[in-house]
Amino acid sequence: MQLILESLFNGVAIGSVLLVAALGLAIVFGLMGVINLAHGELMMLGAYSTYITQLIFKQVSFLKPFYDSYVIVAIGIAFLVSGTVGILLERTVIRRLYGSPLETLLATWGVSLILQQFVRSVPLAYGSGLVIALFFGLFAPLFISDDLLQGAKGKLIRASTWGFSALLGVATGGILSSLVSKLSRASARNVDVTAPSWMRGGIDFVGITFPKTRLLIILITLISVLVVIFFLDKTAWGMRIRAVTQNRPMSDCLGISTETVDIITFGIGSGLAGVAGVAVSLLGSVGPNVGGNYIVGCFMVVVLGGVGNLLGTMLASFSIGIMTDLIGAGRLLTIWPEMPSPLYSTIDFFATTSMARVMIFALIVIFLQFRPTGMFPQKGRMVES
Amino acid sequence: MNIFSTKKSWINLTIWVVIIALIIATPSFLPVFRLNLLGRYLSLAIVALGVDLIWGFTGMLSLGQGIFFALGGYCAAMFLQLNSSGEFPNGIPEFFGLYGVEKLPFFWEPFKSSIFTLISIWLLPAIIAGLLGYLVFRNRIKGVYFSILTQAALLVFFNFFNGQQKLINGTNGLKTDVTQLFGQMVGSEIMQRWFFWISAIFVILAWFFARWIVRDRFGNILIGIRDDEPRVRFTGYNPVIFKTIIFSIAGGLAGISGALYTVQSGIVSPQFMTVPFSIEMVIWVAVGGRGTLLGAILGAVFINYAKSLVSEALPASWMFIQGGLFILVVTALPEGVLGWIKKGGLRKLLFLIGINKKLETYPSLEINEQGEVKS
Numbered sequence: 001m002q003l004i005l006e007s008l009f010n011g012v013a014i015g016s017v018l019l020v021a022a023l024g025l026a027i028v029f030g031l032m033g034v035i036n037l038a039h040g041e042l043m044m045l046g047a048y049s050t051y052i053t054q055l056i057f058k059q060v061s062f063l064k065p066f067y068d069s070y071v072i073v074a075i076g077i078a079f080l081v082s083g084t085v086g087i088l089l090e091r092t093v094i095r096r097l098y099g100s101p102l103e104t105l106l107a108t109w110g111v112s113l114i115l116q117q118f119v120r121s122v123p124l125a126y127g128s129g130l131v132i133a134l135f136f137g138l139f140a141p142l143f144i145s146d147d148l149l150q151g152a153k154g155k156l157i158r159a160s161t162w163g164f165s166a167l168l169g170v171a172t173g174g175i176l177s178s179l180v181s182k183l184s185r186a187s188a189r190n191v192d193v194t195a196p197s198w199m200r201g202g203i204d205f206v207g208i209t210f211p212k213t214r215l216l217i218i219l220i221t222l223i224s225v226l227v228v229i230f231f232l233d234k235t236a237w238g239m240r241i242r243a244v245t246q247n248r249p250m251s252d253c254l255g256i257s258t259e260t261v262d263i264i265t266f267g268i269g270s271g272l273a274g275v276a277g278v279a280v281s282l283l284g285s286v287g288p289n290v291g292g293n294y295i296v297g298c299f300m301v302v303v304l305g306g307v308g309n310l311l312g313t314m315l316a317s318f319s320i321g322i323m324t325d326l327i328g329a330g331r332l333l334t335i336w337p338e339m340p341s342p343l344y345s346t347i348d349f350f351a352t353t354s355m356a357r358v359m360i361f362a363l364i365v366i367f368l369q370f371r372p373t374g375m376f377p378q379k380g381r382m383v384e385s
Numbered sequence: 386m387n388i389f390s391t392k393k394s395w396i397n398l399t400i401w402v403v404i405i406a407l408i409i410a411t412p413s414f415l416p417v418f419r420l421n422l423l424g425r426y427l428s429l430a431i432v433a434l435g436v437d438l439i440w441g442f443t444g445m446l447s448l449g450q451g452i453f454f455a456l457g458g459y460c461a462a463m464f465l466q467l468n469s470s471g472e473f474p475n476g477i478p479e480f481f482g483l484y485g486v487e488k489l490p491f492f493w494e495p496f497k498s499s500i501f502t503l504i505s506i507w508l509l510p511a512i513i514a515g516l517l518g519y520l521v522f523r524n525r526i527k528g529v530y531f532s533i534l535t536q537a538a539l540l541v542f543f544n545f546f547n548g549q550q551k552l553i554n555g556t557n558g559l560k561t562d563v564t565q566l567f568g569q570m571v572g573s574e575i576m577q578r579w580f581f582w583i584s585a586i587f588v589i590l591a592w593f594f595a596r597w598i599v600r601d602r603f604g605n606i607l608i609g610i611r612d613d614e615p616r617v618r619f620t621g622y623n624p625v626i627f628k629t630i631i632f633s634i635a636g637g638l639a640g641i642s643g644a645l646y647t648v649q650s651g652i653v654s655p656q657f658m659t660v661p662f663s664i665e666m667v668i669w670v671a672v673g674g675r676g677t678l679l680g681a682i683l684g685a686v687f688i689n690y691a692k693s694l695v696s697e698a699l700p701a702s703w704m705f706i707q708g709g710l711f712i713l714v715v716t717a718l719p720e721g722v723l724g725w726i727k728k729g730g731l732r733k734l735l736f737l738i739g740i741n742k743k744l745e746t747y748p749s750l751e752i753n754e755q756g757e758v759k760s
Binding site for chain 2: 005029033034035080093096097100101102103104105106107109110111112113114116117120121292297299300302303352354357360361362364365368372
């Protein structure tokens with residue numbers, strides 16, 4: 001009993017990292033049919049944001065008393081950072097490629113290469129300065145009234161907001177690099193995020209210790225999922241997003257600005273990748289390649305769960321998580337030692353984390369033989385569906 | 386009919402003579418290091434041809450060609466290891482001793498035979514590709530789904546090969562450069578020269594083979610599948626068979642390519658199955674021009690050559706350049722360089738710089754604001 005509970009907990013913990021990472025991917029894929037191969041790198045940006053936030057809280061004197069709460073601040077910052085980069089990506093690259101998903105795949109892969117190398121060869125301080133400049137440059141026009149943005153004067157105002165944001169970015173970069181010496185030099189080395197004191201250790205419950213970091217990650221995932229469900233189900237923009245997911249041309253005809261919907265969705269999806277990055281940074285060290293370790297799991301979740309269905313995404317990530325733990329940690333063997341010997345030796349052969357992936361992939365391919373479009377396929381009357 | 390009767394045939398013949406002369410002469414003026422690199426890139430052109438067949442002609446973007454590439458490499462490497470491990474304990478390759486393996490795993494047994502190896506280098510990847518492809522295509526999984534599945538498959542194979550120390554030496558891979566073939570070290574200068582020639586010949590053979598495939602009705606159906614698969618199905622063809630066959634052919638080509646690459650790079654390891662390498666194969670084709678066979682070959686050779694030159698000079702910048710290349714080629718140059726030239730891109734460029742005059746297809750009419758034609 002205890003074993004089963006422990007295994008279940010571990011499975012849910014692995015699954016919740018997968019879920020928060022795959023959530024953004026699945027929403028964007030459902031809406032635009034675009035698989036974002038740079039999703040892992042957006043997670044990486046989120047993880048680095050956590051690291052930078054932590055350093056700032058450590059070094060800046062007036063923030064020091066609040067050091068313990070940096071994780072919560074980091075979640076917000078990571079969301080904004082990844083969301084900003086995501087929106088920029090949508091505006092500059094992906095927008096040109098709607099209707100050709102394979103090309104998008106290649107282009108986003110290119111973006112992921114650039115982001116990886118960017119983190120390696122640009123000092124983190126100036127990198128964050130650049131993100132801040134982008135953030136204000138992209139969002140400032142939203143707060144200026146439309147009348148001012150018309151005509152030749154409008155162009156001048158737009159240009160000046162970009163100039164102002166650029167100055168702000170340079171200033172932030174300079175201040176950060178002088179304040180926090182660790183951020184002033186570029187490095188390809190992995191960095192570590194230390195958890196605040198209240199997150200260390202575990203909680204004992206019916207004889208099992210639940211590590212607090214894992215519990216926090218489950219909590220983060222739970223909140224993200226609830227917020228996303230609330231947003232999609234209860235708000236006006238959520239409704240528009242669902243409408244465009246179901247039928248883009250018809251929504252367009254009915255006066256929904258699909259372009260804005262795309263921007264919002266991509267921003268939220270990328271922002272969720274950032275939140276996933278916070279979770280990832282709490283589990284291990286952070287490096288330029290950190291996203292790659294999780295991205296394939298996310299793909300499997302999307303393939304297994306079906307398109308544009310939150311329930312499918314959730315079920316798929318938890319079942320993959322639990323399977324990974326059951327097979328990969330060899331827990332199935334301890335739970336059920338008297339299973340028939342050929343089965344025992346087969347499962348024993350797959351009892352490492354990497355081999356568990358092999359097994360799960362095989363199971364997914366078998367599953368797809370029966371349900372080719374995932375657990376909860378989208379129903380439609382097109383030839384293709 | 387005399388095939389040399391037309392002017393075009395003469396041009397063709399001259400081109401071929403030049404190419405063959407170049408292939409024969411290259412080793413004499415290129416230092417052995419560069420020659421080896423060029424040989425490797427030529428062998429990569431074969432896998433690029435396969436990618437072109439499935440992506441450029443059939444519209445299936447596989448991000449997992451590394452699987453078949455590495456399988457071919459492993460076949461070749463194991464054959465070489467088995468045939469030069471007589472003096473090691475138990476007469477099996479040295480690395481087995483590290484993990485306490487005393488008997489050769491049964492599935493390596495046939496690889497002692499050279500004929501079996503030469504066949505399995507292309508047949509084994511082709512069979513696995515066909516099997517995987519059939520299971521996927523049967524369910525009409527395509528587009529992005531197919532791409533992610535192949536990528537996941539690639540990672541799975543990577544994990545499998547990485548984890549199996551006792552069977553295939555895991556992460557370390559199999560070395561070939563210190564093995565013997567025909568009484569010569571595989572890594573020696575003479576052997577490398579021969580491998581260069583063999584690679585060059587195989588590129589030409591693979592090109593002829595691919596051209597033969599795409600020229601006939603079979604090729605037309607492939608293009609039909611690329612452009613409108615449901616319509617092909619409604620016309621009475623079964624796309625599954627065609628997709629499986631072409632995917633399996635591409636797998637076989639990847640296997641040959643991997644074997645040639647392995648003997649020239651001196652090692653095969655799970656690194657051949659990493660995600661970036663397999664996606665790079667796609668970009669060679671994309672830059673060269675998908676749907677043009679020559680483009681795949683030129684793309685593979687030139688991009689790899691550029692990669693090695695840039696990485697030698699500015700190691701950090703290659704990732705930026707490569708990333709930029711991915712974005713540029715899909716947004717600005719979707720047909721690739723060769724496709725762009727075929728569509729008259731060169732003439733447009735010359736016109737832009739002002740060298741050429743714009744061709745006038747019909748007299749242009751000037752219209753005034755009232756919509757009347759000015760005289």
